[in-house]
Amino acid sequence: MLVFDLALKSLRNRAFSTSLTVGSIALSVALLIGVENVRVGMRESFSNTISQTDLIVGAKGGTIQLLLYSVFGMGSPTNNLTWDTYREWAEHPAVEWTIPYGLGDSHRGFRVIGTNEDFYRHYRYRGGQAIALAEGRPGSGVFDVTLGADVASELGYGLGDEVAVTHGIGEVGFLNHDQMPFTVVGILDKTFTPVDRAVYVTLEGIEAIHFGWEDGAPPMPGEEQTREAVLAMGEIEITQVTSFFVGATNRRDVLRLQREVNDYEGEPMMAVIPGLALNEMWQGIGYAETGLRVVTIFVVLVGLLGMLVSLYTSLNERRREMAILRAVGAGPNRIVSLLVLESVCLAAAGAIGGLALVYVLLSAGQPIVEAQVGLFIPIRPPGSIELLFLGAVVTAGFLMGFVPALKAYRTALHDGLAVRV
Amino acid sequence: MSLAIDIRRLRFRYGGGPWVLDIPELTLERGERAFLFGPSGSGKTTLLGVLAGVLEANEGEVTVLGEDLASLSSAQRDAFRAQHIGYVFQMFNLIPYLSVLDNIALPARMDPARRARLDGAGVKETAALLADHLQIGDLLKKPVTELSVGQQQRVAACRALIGAPELIVADEPTSSLDFDRREAFLELLFQECERAGATLVFVSHDRTLEGMFSRRISLPDVNKAVL
Numbered sequence: 001m002l003v004f005d006l007a008l009k010s011l012r013n014r015a016f017s018t019s020l021t022v023g024s025i026a027l028s029v030a031l032l033i034g035v036e037n038v039r040v041g042m043r044e045s046f047s048n049t050i051s052q053t054d055l056i057v058g059a060k061g062g063t064i065q066l067l068l069y070s071v072f073g074m075g076s077p078t079n080n081l082t083w084d085t086y087r088e089w090a091e092h093p094a095v096e097w098t099i100p101y102g103l104g105d106s107h108r109g110f111r112v113i114g115t116n117e118d119f120y121r122h123y124r125y126r127g128g129q130a131i132a133l134a135e136g137r138p139g140s141g142v143f144d145v146t147l148g149a150d151v152a153s154e155l156g157y158g159l160g161d162e163v164a165v166t167h168g169i170g171e172v173g174f175l176n177h178d179q180m181p182f183t184v185v186g187i188l189d190k191t192f193t194p195v196d197r198a199v200y201v202t203l204e205g206i207e208a209i210h211f212g213w214e215d216g217a218p219p220m221p222g223e224e225q226t227r228e229a230v231l232a233m234g235e236i237e238i239t240q241v242t243s244f245f246v247g248a249t250n251r252r253d254v255l256r257l258q259r260e261v262n263d264y265e266g267e268p269m270m271a272v273i274p275g276l277a278l279n280e281m282w283q284g285i286g287y288a289e290t291g292l293r294v295v296t297i298f299v300v301l302v303g304l305l306g307m308l309v310s311l312y313t314s315l316n317e318r319r320r321e322m323a324i325l326r327a328v329g330a331g332p333n334r335i336v337s338l339l340v341l342e343s344v345c346l347a348a349a350g351a352i353g354g355l356a357l358v359y360v361l362l363s364a365g366q367p368i369v370e371a372q373v374g375l376f377i378p379i380r381p382p383g384s385i386e387l388l389f390l391g392a393v394v395t396a397g398f399l400m401g402f403v404p405a406l407k408a409y410r411t412a413l414h415d416g417l418a419v420r421v
Numbered sequence: 422m423s424l425a426i427d428i429r430r431l432r433f434r435y436g437g438g439p440w441v442l443d444i445p446e447l448t449l450e451r452g453e454r455a456f457l458f459g460p461s462g463s464g465k466t467t468l469l470g471v472l473a474g475v476l477e478a479n480e481g482e483v484t485v486l487g488e489d490l491a492s493l494s495s496a497q498r499d500a501f502r503a504q505h506i507g508y509v510f511q512m513f514n515l516i517p518y519l520s521v522l523d524n525i526a527l528p529a530r531m532d533p534a535r536r537a538r539l540d541g542a543g544v545k546e547t548a549a550l551l552a553d554h555l556q557i558g559d560l561l562k563k564p565v566t567e568l569s570v571g572q573q574q575r576v577a578a579c580r581a582l583i584g585a586p587e588l589i590v591a592d593e594p595t596s597s598l599d600f601d602r603r604e605a606f607l608e609l610l611f612q613e614c615e616r617a618g619a620t621l622v623f624v625s626h627d628r629t630l631e632g633m634f635s636r637r638i639s640l641p642d643v644n645k646a647v648l
Contacts, residue, residue: 320513321517331496
């Protein structure tokens with residue numbers, strides 16, 4: 001108890017170097033735990049985005065690419081599939097349901113997804129939750145649009161507002177489909193997935209805005225279609241989809257179904273199992289993650305070494321103090337425990353400060369990360385990983401404390417009651 | 422058992438260096454006020470280290486307050502020192518991050534036996550009483566860095582005296598004080614040693630004070646290691 005009191009008072013006496021040391025340990029610990037939190041949060045956020053979908057089918061290409069543009073709104077789709085092909089697979093006996101996606105357009109940086117009522121009926125996320133509407137109704141007309149929760153809140157849209165769609169995917173498109181504005185009819189509940197950051201229109205709507213764009217270029221001046229003209233056309237024929245999600249009638253058929261899709265001769269296409277594709281992606285990222293973790297561990301070690309240096313260099317000016325402690329009856333082992341305890345206190349304060357810093361940064365950064373990257377990093381009470389890290393930091397502080405402690409021990413034995421140079 | 426210090430054929434050196442102490446015999450009665458003098462390098466501080474059990478004699482017997490130090494382990498010697506010896510340094514006596522009160526109370530907190538000898542009074546009360554006796558009662562709450570050298574030495578004396586150790590060892594505690602203050606400090610120290618019934622070993626190279634002591638020991642005369 002006396003030694004603990006001495007350690008605290010001694011650290012407080014050197015408040016400046018103590019706070020610098022604690023601060024640097026806290027920063028390094030925050031980095032370590034923060035990276036871990038983001039990593040776990042990212043994985044969770046990704047795997048929570050889609051649930052109960054057995055296969056994602058799209059044009060042949062990279063499996064991860066298909067997953068990214070279909071589910072996570074990242075990257076660009078390459079090719080489309082024809083509507084007839086889609087219908088053929090949708091009616092396959094092993095297929096229970098499908099959700100078609102028509103991609104490639106955007107609205108002020110948010111992806112526009114052309115789909116149909118199957119999306120509202122079958123899409124599932126985070127353990128089987130269904131899409132729900134916060135207000136309005138699902139879009140069903142050609143120029144109806146339903147907004148993800150973030151789109152509505154960030155752009156300040158409400159029911160009845162008009163929305164123009166930009167050709168291509170990007171923050172600022174220069175080719176606008178502004179002859180044909182859409183009307184907001186519904187706003188989705190927040191899901192904390194990329195669904196919140198997408199704009200949902202009908203497949204017919206996607207077709208309509210591309211009338212005259214068949215060659216990929218905007219229509220010549222004077223040839224643009226208008227909203228009124230399109231509405232007057234009546235039934236619009238859907239010609240293509242970008243990808244579609246598949247729910248199998250029986251889970252045991254999924255692998256066979258996947259093989260069938262991959263071997264389809266009508267056009268080049270492929271099917272991926274979301275969980276497997278995600279795993280493949282994590283494996284690719286895994287090396288980078290390991291590297292990052294090693295770096296952060298080294299940063300923590302550097303922080304602890306800073307503590308070691310600060311304690312070690314303070315020893316010389318503390319020789320008098322040690323001699324006094326010896327004179328009043330402190331054995332060398334008390335000197336050792338004093339210094340080890342100081343080291344442990346610094347490491348523990350740094351570890352706790354770092355943990356607190358992580359929560360401060362997470363709560364401040366959560367909305368920013370969600371807005372910029374579309375990832376929702378959940379804030380949870382510290383789990384076993386965090387406690388393991390904190391324990392490791394305190395243990396490292398304890399072990400490192402023996403370096404100055406043993407030096408002080410030797411000096412104390414050598415000095416006795418006089419300080420010898 | 423009436424001897425406070427009984428040294429026989431003591432020899433001591435640091436590591437493999439030359440002999441620093443070679444004392445065939447040196448004894449001190451309990452309750453004596455001894456003035457131990459000698460020039461720098463005559464082994465004064467080393468002798469005090471041996472008496473306090475911080476340094477271990479290479480040869481011979483050192484019996485302090487009836488306890489043969491050679492028979493004790495180093496941990497036992499630390500405990501013995503905590504319990505029976507009060508130590509005052511020449512200067513820089515105080516732990517800078519403790520208050521005056523905490524500095525005085527330190528030995529009592531370090532050692533239960535020393536605490537037990539406070540006669541039932543609390544550590545704080547005893548420290549305050551001692552501080553009053555040494556005329557620094559108004560300084561208890563001050564940080565030690567704000568004290569003058571003379572005040573620091575009195576705080577150190579209080580710390581040495583708390584819990585009534587039988588032996589007070591003072592290593593040139595007055596050398597950083599001017600003459601008038603030396604005498605005043607000594608008067609107070611004597612008074613408190615008497616009150617506690619403690620033996621005092623006072624080391625100095627300055628012989629102007631020797632008249633105040635009941636016993637004078639010239640270290641060069643008893644220490645054969647000094648040429």
